[in-house]
Amino acid sequence: AQKVTQAQTEISVVEKEDVTLDCVYETRDTTYYLFWYKQPPSGELVFLIRRNSFDEQNEISGRYSWNFQKSTSSFNFTITASQVVDSAVYFCALSEASNTGKLIFGQGTTLQVKP
């Protein structure tokens, strides 16, 4: 069965704090892709990152970093020195190579960054 779990429903931090959003996934496929999307109040999903199951290297993009660990089926997202503009709902998603076209999303984590 395919499933994505984002256990943190809401997180509130003060600006400049670091924050980590957790994502745990389940899949039987050996080839799969993991994604993070940001959804601001406007509603549009903004693509942040895609990783494939064969690449466990961590990735850093500016203040954003991602930690992919197959051993724990986790793909966590860290924002360093958070800013008010980071306030949004963040979704982790899974796509299996055998199930082309279908993104399976977690429930989302609402991040509120206070000034």
Next chain:
Amino acid sequence: ETGVTQSPTHLIKTRGQQVTLRCSSQSGHNTVSWYQQALGQGPQFIFQYYREEENGRGNFPPRFSGLQFPNYSSELNVNALELDDSALYLCASSLGLAGAYYEQYFGPGTRLTVT
């Protein structure tokens, strides 16, 4: 380059009615996917169209149907509307079969309210 656009932005319908939602894919993209996002939930995959043919469907009843046109724009039709159909409907386009191989670019969504 024009992104994914959707119309209308908001829609209010009565239970039992039919609705058509429209999506224009990003230039050069031949694949369109539709997702339903209930309030406070992650998006759920409805179906995907690739070169005018349905290619993959989620757990949605047949009253959810779609079309893709030669210019790769798409429609989502929902018959016999139910109260639970109230949601944000998101359209995403990609360069090819989506999810695993190509990034999906999402539109701003159509907010459907069924009363």
